[in-house]
Amino acid sequence: MRLSYKWLSEFVDLTGVSPEELATRLTAAGLAVDSVEPRNHGVSGVVVGHVLTCERHPNADKLNVCTVDVGGAEALQIVCGAENVAAGVKVPVALVGSRLPGDVQIGKAKLRGVASEGMLCSARELGLETRWLPAHRTNGLFLLPQTAPIGRNVVELLDLDDVVLDVDLTPNRSDCLSLRGFAYEVAALLGRENQFDAVAKSQTSELSSAGPLKIHLETDACSVYAGQVMDATHKSESPLWMQMRLLASGVRPIDCLVDVTNYVMLEWGQPLHAFDADCIEEETIIVRSAAAEEVLVTLDGQTRILDETMTVIADPTKALGLAGVMGGQNSEITSTTRRIVLESAAFHAGNTRRTGQRLGLHSEAQQRFERGVDMAAILPALQRATDLLVSLAGAERDGGPVVVGAMDGNTLxxxxxxxxxxxxxxxxxxxxxxxxxxxxxxxxxxxxxxxxxxxxxxxxxxxxxxxxxxxxxxxxxxxxxxxxxIPSTLPELWISKEAVHLDHRLRSATRHALAWQGMNEVFTYAFVSEGAANALLLPDHSPLAHPIPLMRPMSEERSHLRTHLLPSLAEVALHNLSHGAAGGQIFEIAHVYLADSLPLLQRPSEPWMLGCLWFGSTPESFSERPRLYDFYDAKGVVESWLTSLGFDQLQFRPADESWLHPGRSAQVLAKGVCLGSFGQLHPLVMRSLRLPHALYGHFDLDKLAAHLPEHRLVSPLPKYPQSRRDVAIIVPEEISAEELLKAAEDAVHARRGEVALRAEVFDVYTGKGVPAGHRSIAMALTLSAEDRTLTEDEIQASVDGVVESLAEKYGAILRGQDSGHASRME
The missing domain is CATH 3.30.56.10 (Phenylalanyl-tRNA Synthetase; Chain B, domain 1)
Incomplete structure (x- = not known):
């Protein structure tokens, strides 16, 4: 809302309160002022001039030599090139020594040999808001009314001595979409008298008996409707003072009738609309619901297809306009209009908002209706507009206003x-x-x-x-x-450690664990497009394939509740890749929404899910060149996270998720319970999501919380030295490393219970020297005892036991044994 300081001062005494101070007071009271902008951008010394003569320049075809009366002892000779300059017009004249915006100083000049004692000015040269002026007012000189006093300061005439406050209103403060609302607000803040009601009464005439208009309300979407019939011919322009106030408020001046309705809307906050009375059949207005697929051509020339949820202003034969949104072309005011019906009404806020959204329309009037208008202002605003049209446009009332509905503001x-x-x-x-x-x-x-x-x-x-x-x-x-x-005081709060729920602790611990490993948390929309989950290759019977639609979506891209986090995280990855990022690792903890059936018969389940995405390549570091994120990057993060939560003896099995690569993914189990899955995305999924390379982890935190270990097992640090031996064995490809590690630990425990073994894989090799269908797996065997340092014989006996056990169970052979080489032991 653009608030004119000068206009407001007519209703509240602002003496001693600068625009900047007023802005500070309003902002502190919850009405944030974004800017304080003076209308005068450097104009001084510019007066009203009357062009007495206008003749062609003797040495230039496009210039004119004018004599201009500026109220001085002698007329000035000024050379001007504007096309609309002519004898008899009144224009702004920048005298010698005056200044214009951009720190332009006017001096005497000679143009093609003819002396010029000043400059005739256009709207742009005066710094007026040309974006809101009609085109004919921005081409050439800014012509002034013939009633403008010669020699008067243009700054005062055009209200350039005003200051505009741009106020950022919150949706609940619809009362401040008017000078009336701000008058109450500012008077209360300054402790001064509000003169709005007194001024309004002095400007309003007495009501006469009702006019010939007949009004019928046939819908609850309109609670009050008032109409005034007037004899009014078209008048090209409103008074200059009204145009300047509209410009200051960011409203384009059009003609006297439209300007009056806009002026009263800004003053009272009540939108008005004018119909051509001769286009209304039987002088009857009907406010009703639109018929299905009813057609209306609106004032913008667009053909609108309506439905039963919309409200129209109609006569007995046709729709005339969309209630609270836009009028129809079939009742538009034109140069041939002789009688008008001026409308002032209260339309249902929600209905007006939905109509505008569905038709893609928005206007100043709609903005006010969809926030709610003051019922008590409907009739006074109509009276105010009627009086202005009578005094400014020569209109005549045809009776008084006709009102249907509850009008008593006091009872409301x-x-x-x-x-x-x-x-x-x-x-x-x-x-x-x-x-x-x-x-x-x-x-x-x-x-x-x-x-x-x-x-x-x-x-x-x-x-x-x-x-x-x-x-x-x-x-x-x-x-x-x-x-x-108001003094600042700290609230008294009782904090109980037991009040923190287990689920909350799990989410918090997960955030810390993943962030510690270099992952970045993101927050994305819970709304996705209808086909977002199609990229995941889900079977039709999967609940993940059937997202819940929203009744009133923001857009087609945000029309359904998501069932999976991957599409949302893929959007983040694509955004980063398109902005020059080489890759990244991100995660999100959020709800997904799963319905038992559609349409919904009961509330959907909303489990907490963790989604992790590794995309592109790793960052370059001192010790490592960039490379693509791989399975083991994801596995390391997942293992470290779950271990930090207290899970031990994790098991990894091939995953069976449609969105994961069947040979480069795994599900994580703890004591036989599947905690989630991770791995490289399926090639078709990556293609659908437009990701060149990515891995994804998917975990149900609600299920994980149900199996979270109550106690953590902690092993003491070893007192005696540990011994490591490396051994490389060749086994068939289908045998997993996890099976070999478990078998090695079991072999040592079975033969020598007092010896502890920790086995880890540090190398996997296929190629020359390894038979087809086999692979070489190198394991590090770390042995220790709680009560002593192991001897070399004990270490060798344990390693031999591991080799024999693996050979017996899996047919493993030591690498190089088949070629006569010694087993690889160090």
Whole structure:
């Protein structure tokens, strides 16, 4: 909302309060002012001039030599090249010594041999808001009304001595979409009298008997409708003062009729609309629901297909406009219009918003209707617009306004119970009841009484629809009193360690463990497109393949609740890759939404899921060149994370998830329970997600929490030296390394129970020297005892036992044994 400081000062005395100070006070009260911008960008010394003569320049075809009366003793000779300069027009004249925006100083000049004593100015040269001016006002000179006094300062004439405050309103403050609302607000903040109501009454004439219009309300989407019939011919322009106020407010001046409706909307916050009365059959307005596939051509020339959820203004034969959104072309005001119907109404906020969204329309009027308009302003705004049209456009009333619906604003006011003691307790302040009464009075609220317990009854006017409960009134007291004046106090909180739920602790521990390993947490939308899960190659019977649709989605890309985290994480990866990142490792902990059936018959399940994505290549470091993330990067992160949670003896089995590569993925088990899966993405999935290379981990944290170990097993540090021996064996490819490690540990434990063995794989080799269908696996065997240092014989006996056991169970042979070489032992 663009707020004119000069216009506001007509209703509230702003003496001694600069625009900057007012902006600070408004921002502190919850109405954030984004900018304070003076309309004058450096204009000085520019006056109104009357062009007396205009003749062709003797030495230039596109220049004219004008004599201009600027109110001085003698007329000035000024050379001008504007096409619209002519004898008799009044224009802004920059005198010698004056300044224009951009620090341009005007001096005497000679143009093609002819002296020029100043400059005739265009709108752009004056720094006017040309983006909101009609095209004909921005081409050539900015022509002034013939009534403009010669010699008058243009800064005053065009209200360039004004300052505009750009206020960022929150959706609940619809009352401040008008000068009326700001007058109440500023008067309350400054402790000064609000003159809006007094000024409004002085500008409004007496009502006459109802006019010939007939109105029928046939829908609950309109609670009040008022119409005024007038004889009014088309007038090209509104007064200059009105145009300047519209420009300051960011509204384009068009013609007198449209400008009056916009001016009153800015003043009162009540949108108005004018119909050509001769286009309304039987002088009858019907407010009804649109018929299915009813067609209306709106004022923008677009053909709109309507449905039953939309509300239209109609006559007995046709629709005339979309209620609260846009009028129809079939009742548009034109140069041939002789009679008009001026509309002022209250349309249902939600219905107006949905209609605009479905048709892709948005307007200043719609913005106000969808936030809610003040019922008490409907008739006064209509009267105000009628009086302006009578005085400015020569219109004549055809009777008085016709009103249908509940119009008494007083009966619509709300009474809210209020306790001064509770107010102070909630604010942590000590504000006197007398000051609270004063604040309510300045805001335009009334106190209808209070009982012996100190409870007040506060009548809130209809313009403040955002105030519904006592806490809302407490907030009003706090912000008008000044939040900076309320002392800061720390709340008393009791913290219980047992109050932290296990699920929360698990998520927190997971975040810390993954971040410690260099992964970055991301937060993505829970909404995805309908086909987002199609890339995962899911079978049709899978609940992951059937996302839940939203009733009113933000867009087609955000139309369903996600069933899987991979599509969302893939979006993040693609964004990073497209912006020059070589790769990354990210994770997200979030809900997915799984329905038992569609359409929903019961609330869907919302499990907490962990999704991890490794994409692209690793970062370059001092010790390692960049390389593609591989299976073992993901396995290392997963193992470290689960181990930190207390899981031991993890097992890895081939995964059977449709989105994972069948030969480069694994599921993780602990004591026979599957905790999740990870691995390289299936090539078709990567192609569908447009990822060149990626690995993904998928874990159900709710299931994991149910199997979280209650106690952690901790082994003491060894007291005696450990001994390591490396052995390389050749086994068939189908035998997993995990089986070999387990068999090695079992062999040592079975033969020598006092000897502990920790076996790890450090190399896997296929190629020359290894038979086809086999592979070489090199294991590091670390042996120790709790009560002594092992002898060489004990170490060798244990290693021999491992080799014999592996040979017996899996047909393993020591690498090089078949060629006569000694077994590889160190």
């Amino acid at each position: 006011s709300r009474s809210i119970a209020f306790s001064p003691a509770r107010c102070n307790r909630l604010l942590g302040a000590n504000i006197e009841p007398a000051e609270m009464r004063s604040i309510f009075h300045r805001l335009g609220f009334t106190l209808t009484g209070h009982d012996t317990a100190g409870e007040w009854s506060v009548m809130v006017p209809t313009r403040r629809m955002d105030l519904q409960i006592q806490e809302d009134l407490v907030e009003e007291i706090g912000r008008i009193h000044g939040l900076d004046s």
